[in-house]
Amino acid sequence: MRPENYEARRQPPSYEYELNIGPNHPGIEGNYAVKLRLHGDTVIDSRADAGYLHRGFEKLMEGRLWIQNLAITPRICVPDPVPMEVSYCLAVEELCGLEVPERALYLRVIQLELSRLAAHLFTFGGHAATTGMYTPMFWGIADRDQILDLFEELSGGRVYHIYNIPGGVRRDHPEGWLQRVADTIDYIESRLPDYDNLLFHNQVFVQRARGIGAISQQDALDWAVTGPNLRACGLAFDVRRDDPYLVYDRLDFEIPTEEAGDAWARILVRRSELFESIRIIRQCLERLPSIAGPIRCPIPNPLAWNVPAGSVYTRVESSKGELAWYVVSDGSERPYRTHVRGPSQMHAVQVLEKLSTGARIEDVAQIMFSLDACPPEVDR
Protein backbone atom coordinates (compact mmCIF):
# COMPACT_ATOMS: atom_id res chain seq x y z
CA MET A 1 0.00 0.00 0.00
CA ARG A 2 1.39 3.36 -0.98
CA PRO A 3 0.20 6.17 1.31
CA GLU A 4 0.77 8.81 -1.35
CA ASN A 5 -2.18 7.37 -3.28
CA TYR A 6 -4.55 8.14 -0.45
CA GLU A 7 -4.16 11.88 -0.39
CA ALA A 8 -7.36 13.64 0.62
CA ARG A 9 -9.23 15.27 -2.24
CA ARG A 10 -9.27 19.07 -2.02
CA GLN A 11 -12.82 20.31 -1.69
CA PRO A 12 -14.34 23.77 -1.43
CA PRO A 13 -15.57 24.57 2.10
CA SER A 14 -18.85 22.79 2.78
CA TYR A 15 -20.65 20.66 5.34
CA GLU A 16 -19.63 17.56 3.43
CA TYR A 17 -16.70 15.41 4.36
CA GLU A 18 -15.13 12.08 3.44
CA LEU A 19 -14.70 9.14 5.73
CA ASN A 20 -12.93 5.86 5.06
CA ILE A 21 -14.38 2.88 6.89
CA GLY A 22 -11.97 -0.01 6.87
CA PRO A 23 -10.15 -2.00 5.70
CA ASN A 24 -10.29 -3.33 9.27
CA HIS A 25 -13.55 -2.76 11.10
CA PRO A 26 -16.27 -4.83 12.71
CA GLY A 27 -18.70 -4.54 9.80
CA ILE A 28 -17.25 -7.31 7.68
CA GLU A 29 -15.66 -10.74 7.84
CA GLY A 30 -12.33 -9.71 6.36
CA ASN A 31 -10.46 -6.72 5.03
CA TYR A 32 -12.64 -4.45 2.99
CA ALA A 33 -13.15 -0.70 2.89
CA VAL A 34 -15.89 1.72 1.96
CA LYS A 35 -15.18 5.33 1.17
CA LEU A 36 -18.12 7.40 2.34
CA ARG A 37 -19.06 10.95 1.54
CA LEU A 38 -21.12 12.41 4.35
CA HIS A 39 -23.31 15.39 5.02
CA GLY A 40 -23.69 15.56 8.78
CA ASP A 41 -24.19 11.93 9.65
CA THR A 42 -26.02 11.00 6.45
CA VAL A 43 -24.16 9.12 3.74
CA ILE A 44 -24.55 10.88 0.40
CA ASP A 45 -22.12 8.77 -1.61
CA SER A 46 -20.46 5.44 -1.05
CA ARG A 47 -17.67 3.67 -2.93
CA ALA A 48 -16.54 0.13 -2.20
CA ASP A 49 -12.79 -0.42 -2.14
CA ALA A 50 -11.55 -4.00 -2.50
CA GLY A 51 -8.20 -5.62 -3.14
CA TYR A 52 -6.83 -6.07 0.37
CA LEU A 53 -7.23 -9.86 0.14
CA HIS A 54 -6.33 -10.42 -3.50
CA ARG A 55 -4.20 -13.55 -3.86
CA GLY A 56 -4.75 -14.26 -7.54
CA PHE A 57 -6.37 -17.66 -7.01
CA GLU A 58 -7.76 -17.89 -10.53
CA LYS A 59 -4.28 -17.35 -12.00
CA LEU A 60 -2.67 -19.71 -9.47
CA MET A 61 -5.12 -22.44 -10.41
CA GLU A 62 -4.08 -22.28 -14.05
CA GLY A 63 -0.56 -23.30 -13.04
CA ARG A 64 -1.43 -26.21 -10.79
CA LEU A 65 -2.76 -29.74 -11.32
CA TRP A 66 -6.50 -30.34 -11.09
CA ILE A 67 -6.08 -32.14 -7.80
CA GLN A 68 -3.69 -29.56 -6.32
CA ASN A 69 -6.30 -26.87 -6.84
CA LEU A 70 -8.49 -28.48 -4.19
CA ALA A 71 -6.25 -26.88 -1.57
CA ILE A 72 -6.95 -23.44 -3.03
CA THR A 73 -10.73 -23.54 -3.45
CA PRO A 74 -11.88 -23.43 0.21
CA ARG A 75 -9.61 -20.45 0.88
CA ILE A 76 -11.78 -18.28 -1.34
CA CYS A 77 -14.39 -17.96 1.43
CA VAL A 78 -13.29 -18.51 5.01
CA PRO A 79 -16.63 -18.57 6.91
CA ASP A 80 -18.29 -20.97 4.45
CA PRO A 81 -15.61 -23.01 2.66
CA VAL A 82 -17.42 -26.29 1.85
CA PRO A 83 -19.62 -24.98 -1.04
CA MET A 84 -16.41 -23.81 -2.76
CA GLU A 85 -14.89 -27.30 -2.62
CA VAL A 86 -18.08 -29.02 -3.66
CA SER A 87 -18.83 -26.74 -6.60
CA TYR A 88 -15.28 -27.08 -7.96
CA CYS A 89 -15.55 -30.89 -7.62
CA LEU A 90 -18.94 -30.82 -9.37
CA ALA A 91 -17.33 -28.95 -12.28
CA VAL A 92 -14.46 -31.45 -12.66
CA GLU A 93 -16.90 -34.36 -12.34
CA GLU A 94 -19.12 -32.95 -15.05
CA LEU A 95 -16.15 -32.44 -17.38
CA CYS A 96 -14.95 -36.02 -16.79
CA GLY A 97 -18.41 -37.58 -16.69
CA LEU A 98 -17.77 -39.13 -13.25
CA GLU A 99 -20.66 -40.78 -11.40
CA VAL A 100 -20.34 -40.00 -7.70
CA PRO A 101 -21.56 -42.82 -5.40
CA GLU A 102 -24.65 -42.12 -3.36
CA ARG A 103 -22.88 -42.43 -0.03
CA ALA A 104 -20.52 -39.61 -0.96
CA LEU A 105 -23.45 -37.43 -2.06
CA TYR A 106 -25.06 -37.71 1.37
CA LEU A 107 -21.74 -37.07 3.12
CA ARG A 108 -21.37 -33.93 1.01
CA VAL A 109 -24.85 -32.70 1.90
CA ILE A 110 -24.14 -33.18 5.61
CA GLN A 111 -20.96 -31.12 5.28
CA LEU A 112 -22.65 -28.42 3.23
CA GLU A 113 -25.44 -28.00 5.76
CA LEU A 114 -23.07 -28.06 8.73
CA SER A 115 -21.06 -25.36 6.99
CA ARG A 116 -24.24 -23.35 6.43
CA LEU A 117 -25.12 -23.68 10.13
CA ALA A 118 -21.64 -22.51 11.11
CA ALA A 119 -21.75 -19.57 8.71
CA HIS A 120 -25.21 -18.43 9.84
CA LEU A 121 -24.26 -18.63 13.54
CA PHE A 122 -21.22 -16.52 12.68
CA THR A 123 -23.40 -13.99 10.88
CA PHE A 124 -25.90 -13.76 13.78
CA GLY A 125 -23.06 -12.86 16.08
CA GLY A 126 -21.44 -10.46 13.67
CA HIS A 127 -24.69 -8.70 12.84
CA ALA A 128 -25.50 -8.28 16.54
CA ALA A 129 -22.00 -6.93 17.18
CA THR A 130 -22.49 -4.14 14.63
CA THR A 131 -25.32 -2.84 16.81
CA GLY A 132 -23.13 -2.97 19.92
CA MET A 133 -24.33 -6.31 21.30
CA TYR A 134 -21.29 -8.46 21.85
CA THR A 135 -22.76 -11.42 23.76
CA PRO A 136 -24.46 -13.01 20.71
CA MET A 137 -21.13 -12.67 18.92
CA PHE A 138 -19.32 -14.72 21.56
CA TRP A 139 -22.16 -17.23 21.61
CA GLY A 140 -22.19 -17.52 17.84
CA ILE A 141 -18.44 -18.12 17.69
CA ALA A 142 -18.59 -20.65 20.54
CA ASP A 143 -21.45 -22.62 18.99
CA ARG A 144 -19.78 -22.51 15.59
CA ASP A 145 -16.75 -24.05 17.23
CA GLN A 146 -18.74 -27.17 18.05
CA ILE A 147 -19.31 -27.63 14.32
CA LEU A 148 -15.64 -27.00 13.59
CA ASP A 149 -14.86 -29.85 16.03
CA LEU A 150 -17.02 -32.15 13.90
CA PHE A 151 -15.16 -31.05 10.77
CA GLU A 152 -11.84 -31.63 12.49
CA GLU A 153 -12.85 -35.17 13.37
CA LEU A 154 -14.09 -35.84 9.84
CA SER A 155 -11.28 -34.31 7.81
CA GLY A 156 -8.44 -33.23 10.08
CA GLY A 157 -9.01 -29.55 9.28
CA ARG A 158 -11.12 -27.14 11.27
CA VAL A 159 -11.62 -24.36 8.74
CA TYR A 160 -10.21 -25.68 5.46
CA HIS A 161 -11.31 -29.28 5.20
CA ILE A 162 -10.35 -30.26 1.65
CA TYR A 163 -12.43 -33.37 2.29
CA ASN A 164 -14.16 -33.47 -1.09
CA ILE A 165 -12.27 -34.61 -4.15
CA PRO A 166 -13.57 -35.04 -7.70
CA GLY A 167 -15.39 -38.37 -7.69
CA GLY A 168 -16.44 -38.40 -4.05
CA VAL A 169 -14.90 -37.73 -0.66
CA ARG A 170 -11.47 -38.58 0.73
CA ARG A 171 -12.43 -41.14 3.37
CA ASP A 172 -15.46 -42.45 5.19
CA HIS A 173 -16.62 -40.81 8.41
CA PRO A 174 -15.06 -42.02 11.67
CA GLU A 175 -16.84 -44.47 13.98
CA GLY A 176 -19.56 -42.75 16.00
CA TRP A 177 -19.29 -39.46 14.07
CA LEU A 178 -22.91 -39.52 12.90
CA GLN A 179 -24.07 -39.76 16.52
CA ARG A 180 -21.91 -36.79 17.46
CA VAL A 181 -23.37 -34.81 14.54
CA ALA A 182 -26.86 -35.65 15.81
CA ASP A 183 -25.89 -34.56 19.34
CA THR A 184 -24.37 -31.30 18.11
CA ILE A 185 -27.38 -30.29 16.02
CA ASP A 186 -29.64 -31.18 18.98
CA TYR A 187 -27.49 -28.88 21.09
CA ILE A 188 -27.63 -26.05 18.54
CA GLU A 189 -31.39 -26.43 18.26
CA SER A 190 -31.69 -26.25 22.05
CA ARG A 191 -29.63 -23.04 21.99
CA LEU A 192 -31.92 -21.22 19.58
CA PRO A 193 -34.47 -20.19 22.27
CA ASP A 194 -31.57 -18.50 24.06
CA TYR A 195 -30.71 -16.60 20.89
CA ASP A 196 -34.37 -15.62 20.61
CA ASN A 197 -34.36 -14.26 24.14
CA LEU A 198 -31.15 -12.38 23.74
CA LEU A 199 -31.37 -11.20 20.13
CA PHE A 200 -34.59 -11.83 18.23
CA HIS A 201 -36.95 -10.67 21.00
CA ASN A 202 -34.65 -7.86 22.03
CA GLN A 203 -36.32 -4.55 21.20
CA VAL A 204 -32.99 -2.73 21.09
CA PHE A 205 -31.87 -4.97 18.26
CA VAL A 206 -35.25 -5.13 16.53
CA GLN A 207 -35.56 -1.35 16.47
CA ARG A 208 -32.04 -0.95 15.15
CA ALA A 209 -32.46 -3.57 12.39
CA ARG A 210 -36.02 -2.88 11.19
CA GLY A 211 -36.21 -0.71 8.08
CA ILE A 212 -32.43 -0.54 7.66
CA GLY A 213 -30.93 -1.30 4.26
CA ALA A 214 -34.30 -2.18 2.72
CA ILE A 215 -34.38 -3.33 -0.87
CA SER A 216 -37.43 -4.06 -3.01
CA GLN A 217 -37.85 -7.34 -4.84
CA GLN A 218 -37.59 -5.65 -8.23
CA ASP A 219 -34.34 -3.94 -7.26
CA ALA A 220 -33.01 -7.20 -5.84
CA LEU A 221 -33.65 -8.93 -9.16
CA ASP A 222 -32.12 -6.07 -11.15
CA TRP A 223 -29.01 -6.04 -8.97
CA ALA A 224 -28.53 -9.83 -9.05
CA VAL A 225 -29.07 -10.26 -5.31
CA THR A 226 -29.20 -13.96 -4.41
CA GLY A 227 -29.47 -16.24 -1.40
CA PRO A 228 -31.01 -15.21 1.93
CA ASN A 229 -30.88 -11.54 0.85
CA LEU A 230 -33.18 -12.30 -2.10
CA ARG A 231 -35.48 -14.51 -0.03
CA ALA A 232 -35.82 -11.66 2.48
CA CYS A 233 -37.50 -9.72 -0.38
CA GLY A 234 -40.18 -12.38 -0.78
CA LEU A 235 -38.86 -14.44 -3.72
CA ALA A 236 -38.64 -18.13 -2.80
CA PHE A 237 -35.63 -19.01 -4.90
CA ASP A 238 -33.02 -21.49 -3.81
CA VAL A 239 -30.49 -23.20 -6.10
CA ARG A 240 -30.87 -26.34 -3.98
CA ARG A 241 -34.49 -26.68 -5.05
CA ASP A 242 -34.68 -24.87 -8.40
CA ASP A 243 -31.42 -26.05 -9.98
CA PRO A 244 -30.83 -29.17 -7.87
CA TYR A 245 -27.44 -30.78 -7.37
CA LEU A 246 -26.24 -33.71 -5.22
CA VAL A 247 -29.34 -35.28 -3.59
CA TYR A 248 -31.26 -32.13 -2.66
CA ASP A 249 -34.15 -33.13 -4.94
CA ARG A 250 -34.68 -36.20 -2.71
CA LEU A 251 -34.72 -34.23 0.55
CA ASP A 252 -37.66 -32.50 2.15
CA PHE A 253 -37.12 -28.86 3.15
CA GLU A 254 -38.87 -25.51 2.99
CA ILE A 255 -37.57 -22.23 1.60
CA PRO A 256 -38.23 -19.54 4.20
CA THR A 257 -39.03 -16.04 2.95
CA GLU A 258 -39.79 -12.62 4.40
CA GLU A 259 -41.38 -9.62 2.72
CA ALA A 260 -39.69 -6.49 4.06
CA GLY A 261 -36.25 -6.88 2.47
CA ASP A 262 -34.49 -4.99 5.29
CA ALA A 263 -31.74 -6.07 7.69
CA TRP A 264 -34.33 -7.47 10.10
CA ALA A 265 -35.95 -9.60 7.39
CA ARG A 266 -32.56 -10.88 6.30
CA ILE A 267 -31.58 -12.11 9.75
CA LEU A 268 -35.04 -13.69 10.20
CA VAL A 269 -34.55 -15.64 6.97
CA ARG A 270 -31.19 -16.88 8.23
CA ARG A 271 -32.77 -17.90 11.53
CA SER A 272 -35.43 -19.96 9.72
CA GLU A 273 -32.75 -21.48 7.49
CA LEU A 274 -30.99 -22.85 10.55
CA PHE A 275 -34.04 -25.00 11.26
CA GLU A 276 -34.20 -26.16 7.64
CA SER A 277 -30.52 -27.10 7.66
CA ILE A 278 -31.03 -29.07 10.86
CA ARG A 279 -33.98 -30.81 9.20
CA ILE A 280 -31.88 -31.70 6.14
CA ILE A 281 -29.03 -33.05 8.26
CA ARG A 282 -31.45 -35.23 10.26
CA GLN A 283 -32.82 -36.76 7.06
CA CYS A 284 -29.30 -37.50 5.85
CA LEU A 285 -28.29 -39.01 9.19
CA GLU A 286 -31.31 -41.27 9.00
CA ARG A 287 -30.58 -42.49 5.47
CA LEU A 288 -26.79 -42.64 5.45
CA PRO A 289 -26.27 -45.82 7.56
CA SER A 290 -28.44 -47.86 5.18
CA ILE A 291 -26.50 -46.73 2.10
CA ALA A 292 -23.64 -49.13 1.57
CA GLY A 293 -21.04 -48.86 -1.14
CA PRO A 294 -17.94 -46.92 -1.98
CA ILE A 295 -17.34 -43.30 -1.02
CA ARG A 296 -15.78 -42.34 -4.32
CA CYS A 297 -15.66 -43.63 -7.85
CA PRO A 298 -12.35 -44.72 -9.43
CA ILE A 299 -10.41 -41.76 -10.78
CA PRO A 300 -7.28 -41.72 -12.97
CA ASN A 301 -3.85 -41.09 -11.46
CA PRO A 302 -4.45 -37.60 -10.09
CA LEU A 303 -0.85 -36.55 -10.79
CA ALA A 304 -1.26 -37.27 -14.52
CA TRP A 305 -4.93 -36.51 -15.01
CA ASN A 306 -5.87 -35.04 -18.35
CA VAL A 307 -9.40 -33.75 -17.93
CA PRO A 308 -11.33 -33.85 -21.24
CA ALA A 309 -11.58 -30.54 -23.08
CA GLY A 310 -14.75 -28.54 -22.58
CA SER A 311 -16.32 -25.88 -20.41
CA VAL A 312 -18.83 -26.13 -17.60
CA TYR A 313 -20.75 -23.78 -15.30
CA THR A 314 -21.76 -25.29 -11.96
CA ARG A 315 -23.84 -23.53 -9.31
CA VAL A 316 -24.50 -24.27 -5.67
CA GLU A 317 -26.31 -22.41 -2.90
CA SER A 318 -23.83 -21.22 -0.30
CA SER A 319 -24.92 -19.57 2.94
CA LYS A 320 -24.47 -16.21 1.21
CA GLY A 321 -26.19 -16.89 -2.10
CA GLU A 322 -25.51 -18.26 -5.53
CA LEU A 323 -21.97 -19.55 -5.92
CA ALA A 324 -20.77 -20.67 -9.33
CA TRP A 325 -17.62 -21.88 -11.06
CA TYR A 326 -16.91 -21.53 -14.75
CA VAL A 327 -14.19 -24.04 -15.56
CA VAL A 328 -12.54 -24.47 -18.97
CA SER A 329 -10.30 -27.42 -19.81
CA ASP A 330 -8.17 -27.73 -22.93
CA GLY A 331 -7.60 -31.44 -22.28
CA SER A 332 -4.39 -30.96 -20.31
CA GLU A 333 -3.47 -31.74 -16.72
CA ARG A 334 -4.20 -28.19 -15.55
CA PRO A 335 -7.33 -26.07 -15.83
CA TYR A 336 -7.14 -23.68 -18.77
CA ARG A 337 -9.29 -21.14 -16.97
CA THR A 338 -11.31 -21.06 -13.78
CA HIS A 339 -13.66 -18.25 -12.85
CA VAL A 340 -15.46 -18.11 -9.54
CA ARG A 341 -18.69 -16.14 -9.15
CA GLY A 342 -19.16 -15.48 -5.47
CA PRO A 343 -22.47 -14.07 -4.21
CA SER A 344 -20.59 -11.26 -2.45
CA GLN A 345 -19.27 -9.93 -5.76
CA MET A 346 -22.71 -8.39 -6.09
CA HIS A 347 -23.64 -7.88 -2.44
CA ALA A 348 -20.40 -6.25 -1.29
CA VAL A 349 -19.96 -3.88 -4.23
CA GLN A 350 -22.93 -2.55 -6.17
CA VAL A 351 -25.65 -3.50 -3.68
CA LEU A 352 -23.70 -2.19 -0.70
CA GLU A 353 -22.95 1.11 -2.46
CA LYS A 354 -26.62 1.47 -3.31
CA LEU A 355 -27.97 0.57 0.13
CA SER A 356 -25.54 2.61 2.19
CA THR A 357 -26.18 5.78 0.20
CA GLY A 358 -28.84 7.65 2.16
CA ALA A 359 -28.28 5.64 5.32
CA ARG A 360 -26.96 7.08 8.56
CA ILE A 361 -23.34 6.46 9.39
CA GLU A 362 -24.05 4.23 12.39
CA ASP A 363 -26.01 1.83 10.18
CA VAL A 364 -23.38 1.30 7.49
CA ALA A 365 -21.61 -1.53 9.35
CA GLN A 366 -24.95 -3.19 10.05
CA ILE A 367 -25.95 -3.02 6.38
CA MET A 368 -22.66 -4.64 5.41
CA PHE A 369 -23.05 -7.50 7.85
CA SER A 370 -26.74 -8.00 7.11
CA LEU A 371 -25.80 -8.57 3.46
CA ASP A 372 -23.37 -11.22 4.76
CA ALA A 373 -20.67 -10.10 2.38
CA CYS A 374 -17.44 -12.07 2.26
CA PRO A 375 -14.53 -9.93 0.92
CA PRO A 376 -12.25 -12.78 -0.20
CA GLU A 377 -14.98 -13.77 -2.67
CA VAL A 378 -14.70 -10.33 -4.25
CA ASP A 379 -10.91 -10.23 -4.29
CA ARG A 380 -10.18 -13.91 -4.96
Add this chain to the structure above:
Amino acid sequence: MNKELMTWLDSLLQEVEGIEVRRKSSRRLRVDVDADALPALLELLRGRASYVHLSAISCVDWPDAGEFELVYHVWSYEMQSLVSAHTRIPRDPGVYISVYDIYTPAAFFERDIHEMFGVFFEGSPDMSKFILTEWDGPPPMRKEFDSEAWVNEHFDWQDYRPEWLQELEAEGGGVAVPPDEQRFSRRNIDDEA
Protein backbone atom coordinates in the same frame (compact mmCIF):
# COMPACT_ATOMS: atom_id res chain seq x y z
CA MET B 1 -38.03 -26.90 -18.46
CA ASN B 2 -40.75 -28.78 -20.31
CA LYS B 3 -40.68 -29.77 -24.00
CA GLU B 4 -43.07 -27.05 -25.12
CA LEU B 5 -40.99 -24.28 -23.55
CA MET B 6 -37.81 -25.72 -25.03
CA THR B 7 -39.24 -25.69 -28.52
CA TRP B 8 -40.56 -22.17 -28.02
CA LEU B 9 -37.17 -20.95 -26.78
CA ASP B 10 -35.33 -22.64 -29.66
CA SER B 11 -37.58 -20.96 -32.22
CA LEU B 12 -37.22 -17.62 -30.44
CA LEU B 13 -33.42 -17.87 -30.52
CA GLN B 14 -33.49 -18.48 -34.27
CA GLU B 15 -34.50 -14.82 -34.65
CA VAL B 16 -30.89 -13.90 -33.93
CA GLU B 17 -28.63 -14.15 -36.96
CA GLY B 18 -25.67 -16.53 -37.06
CA ILE B 19 -26.59 -18.30 -33.84
CA GLU B 20 -25.65 -21.84 -32.90
CA VAL B 21 -27.62 -23.48 -30.11
CA ARG B 22 -26.54 -26.62 -28.23
CA ARG B 23 -28.59 -28.11 -25.42
CA LYS B 24 -26.31 -29.65 -22.80
CA SER B 25 -29.08 -30.72 -20.41
CA SER B 26 -32.65 -29.74 -19.58
CA ARG B 27 -31.35 -26.78 -17.55
CA ARG B 28 -28.22 -25.82 -19.49
CA LEU B 29 -28.12 -24.26 -22.94
CA ARG B 30 -24.97 -23.23 -24.77
CA VAL B 31 -25.31 -20.55 -27.42
CA ASP B 32 -22.53 -19.39 -29.72
CA VAL B 33 -23.14 -16.03 -31.30
CA ASP B 34 -21.26 -13.37 -33.27
CA ALA B 35 -19.99 -10.42 -31.28
CA ASP B 36 -22.26 -8.06 -33.27
CA ALA B 37 -25.39 -10.02 -32.38
CA LEU B 38 -24.74 -10.64 -28.68
CA PRO B 39 -26.49 -7.51 -27.29
CA ALA B 40 -29.54 -8.33 -29.40
CA LEU B 41 -29.53 -11.87 -28.06
CA LEU B 42 -29.31 -10.68 -24.45
CA GLU B 43 -32.10 -8.19 -25.00
CA LEU B 44 -34.22 -10.94 -26.46
CA LEU B 45 -33.45 -13.28 -23.55
CA ARG B 46 -34.15 -10.65 -20.92
CA GLY B 47 -37.08 -8.92 -22.52
CA ARG B 48 -39.02 -11.82 -24.03
CA ALA B 49 -37.82 -15.00 -22.33
CA SER B 50 -37.56 -13.89 -18.66
CA TYR B 51 -33.80 -14.41 -18.31
CA VAL B 52 -33.52 -11.53 -15.85
CA HIS B 53 -30.60 -12.76 -13.73
CA LEU B 54 -27.08 -12.18 -15.03
CA SER B 55 -25.16 -14.77 -13.06
CA ALA B 56 -21.69 -13.91 -14.36
CA ILE B 57 -19.57 -12.79 -17.28
CA SER B 58 -16.46 -14.93 -17.75
CA CYS B 59 -13.52 -14.09 -19.98
CA VAL B 60 -11.17 -16.70 -21.46
CA ASP B 61 -7.94 -15.76 -23.23
CA TRP B 62 -7.08 -17.71 -26.40
CA PRO B 63 -3.76 -16.16 -27.53
CA ASP B 64 -3.13 -18.73 -30.30
CA ALA B 65 -6.37 -17.75 -32.00
CA GLY B 66 -5.76 -14.09 -31.12
CA GLU B 67 -9.15 -13.89 -29.42
CA PHE B 68 -10.89 -13.32 -26.12
CA GLU B 69 -13.93 -15.47 -25.43
CA LEU B 70 -16.64 -13.73 -23.40
CA VAL B 71 -19.28 -15.94 -21.80
CA TYR B 72 -22.51 -14.42 -20.45
CA HIS B 73 -24.36 -16.73 -18.05
CA VAL B 74 -28.00 -15.75 -17.66
CA TRP B 75 -30.63 -17.52 -15.58
CA SER B 76 -34.40 -17.45 -15.78
CA TYR B 77 -36.29 -17.83 -12.52
CA GLU B 78 -39.43 -18.83 -14.43
CA MET B 79 -37.97 -21.23 -16.99
CA GLN B 80 -35.43 -22.50 -14.44
CA SER B 81 -32.70 -22.80 -16.99
CA LEU B 82 -29.33 -21.22 -17.61
CA VAL B 83 -28.14 -19.94 -20.97
CA SER B 84 -24.40 -19.50 -21.51
CA ALA B 85 -23.87 -17.16 -24.46
CA HIS B 86 -20.35 -17.49 -25.89
CA THR B 87 -18.88 -14.86 -28.15
CA ARG B 88 -15.38 -14.11 -29.39
CA ILE B 89 -13.74 -10.75 -29.91
CA PRO B 90 -10.30 -10.01 -31.40
CA ARG B 91 -7.55 -9.78 -28.82
CA ASP B 92 -6.25 -6.64 -30.45
CA PRO B 93 -7.53 -3.96 -29.76
CA GLY B 94 -9.66 -5.81 -27.14
CA VAL B 95 -12.63 -3.47 -27.17
CA TYR B 96 -16.23 -4.52 -26.81
CA ILE B 97 -19.56 -2.94 -25.89
CA SER B 98 -20.99 -2.92 -22.42
CA VAL B 99 -24.30 -4.64 -21.66
CA TYR B 100 -24.83 -2.47 -18.57
CA ASP B 101 -28.01 -1.01 -20.05
CA ILE B 102 -29.49 -4.52 -20.29
CA TYR B 103 -28.07 -6.06 -17.10
CA THR B 104 -27.00 -3.73 -14.26
CA PRO B 105 -24.70 -6.30 -12.59
CA ALA B 106 -22.57 -6.33 -15.75
CA ALA B 107 -20.79 -3.24 -14.39
CA PHE B 108 -18.90 -5.31 -11.81
CA PHE B 109 -17.91 -8.10 -14.18
CA GLU B 110 -16.86 -5.72 -16.95
CA ARG B 111 -14.74 -3.72 -14.56
CA ASP B 112 -13.14 -6.95 -13.34
CA ILE B 113 -12.43 -8.21 -16.88
CA HIS B 114 -10.98 -4.82 -17.84
CA GLU B 115 -8.64 -5.00 -14.89
CA MET B 116 -7.60 -8.63 -15.29
CA PHE B 117 -7.58 -9.02 -19.09
CA GLY B 118 -7.39 -5.47 -20.39
CA VAL B 119 -10.64 -5.65 -22.39
CA PHE B 120 -12.25 -2.22 -22.59
CA PHE B 121 -16.05 -2.11 -22.51
CA GLU B 122 -17.49 0.97 -24.20
CA GLY B 123 -20.42 2.37 -22.24
CA SER B 124 -19.63 0.68 -18.95
CA PRO B 125 -20.16 3.12 -16.07
CA ASP B 126 -16.79 2.61 -14.39
CA MET B 127 -13.60 1.18 -15.86
CA SER B 128 -11.31 2.36 -13.06
CA LYS B 129 -9.13 -0.02 -11.06
CA PHE B 130 -10.78 -1.89 -8.24
CA ILE B 131 -8.75 -4.81 -6.94
CA LEU B 132 -5.26 -4.17 -8.37
CA THR B 133 -5.10 -0.53 -7.28
CA GLU B 134 -1.32 -0.56 -6.83
CA TRP B 135 -0.49 -2.63 -9.92
CA ASP B 136 1.00 -0.94 -12.97
CA GLY B 137 2.11 -4.05 -14.90
CA PRO B 138 0.29 -5.80 -17.75
CA PRO B 139 -3.20 -7.29 -17.15
CA PRO B 140 -2.23 -10.35 -15.10
CA MET B 141 -4.86 -12.87 -16.22
CA ARG B 142 -3.63 -12.80 -19.83
CA LYS B 143 -1.91 -16.04 -20.77
CA GLU B 144 1.38 -14.36 -21.70
CA PHE B 145 1.77 -13.05 -18.15
CA ASP B 146 3.82 -15.68 -16.33
CA SER B 147 3.47 -15.12 -12.58
CA GLU B 148 6.37 -17.45 -11.75
CA ALA B 149 8.72 -15.60 -14.10
CA TRP B 150 7.57 -12.26 -12.68
CA VAL B 151 8.22 -13.44 -9.14
CA ASN B 152 11.67 -14.79 -10.08
CA GLU B 153 12.50 -11.47 -11.68
CA HIS B 154 11.30 -9.28 -8.83
CA PHE B 155 11.99 -11.28 -5.68
CA ASP B 156 14.81 -13.41 -4.33
CA TRP B 157 14.12 -16.93 -3.19
CA GLN B 158 14.43 -16.89 0.54
CA ASP B 159 17.20 -19.03 1.93
CA TYR B 160 15.34 -20.50 4.87
CA ARG B 161 17.73 -22.73 6.79
CA PRO B 162 17.20 -22.23 10.51
CA GLU B 163 19.32 -24.03 13.05
CA TRP B 164 16.83 -26.80 13.69
CA LEU B 165 16.73 -27.60 9.99
CA GLN B 166 20.52 -27.60 9.70
CA GLU B 167 20.66 -30.08 12.59
CA LEU B 168 18.10 -32.28 10.84
CA GLU B 169 20.03 -32.11 7.60
CA ALA B 170 23.27 -33.04 9.38
CA GLU B 171 21.49 -36.22 10.47
CA GLY B 172 20.47 -36.92 6.86
CA GLY B 173 16.88 -35.62 7.22
CA GLY B 174 15.20 -32.37 6.20
CA VAL B 175 12.59 -31.65 3.59
CA ALA B 176 13.90 -28.49 1.92
CA VAL B 177 13.65 -28.95 -1.84
CA PRO B 178 15.04 -26.18 -4.04
CA PRO B 179 12.36 -24.72 -6.33
CA ASP B 180 14.00 -26.13 -9.47
CA GLU B 181 13.82 -29.67 -8.15
CA GLN B 182 10.21 -29.54 -6.98
CA ARG B 183 8.34 -32.26 -8.74
CA PHE B 184 5.31 -30.26 -9.84
CA SER B 185 7.00 -27.05 -10.80
CA ARG B 186 5.77 -26.02 -14.23
CA ARG B 187 9.35 -25.89 -15.48
CA ASN B 188 10.04 -29.58 -14.80
CA ILE B 189 6.86 -30.79 -16.38
CA ASP B 190 7.45 -28.68 -19.50
CA ASP B 191 11.00 -30.09 -19.75
CA GLU B 192 9.74 -33.65 -19.60
CA ALA B 193 7.17 -32.95 -22.26
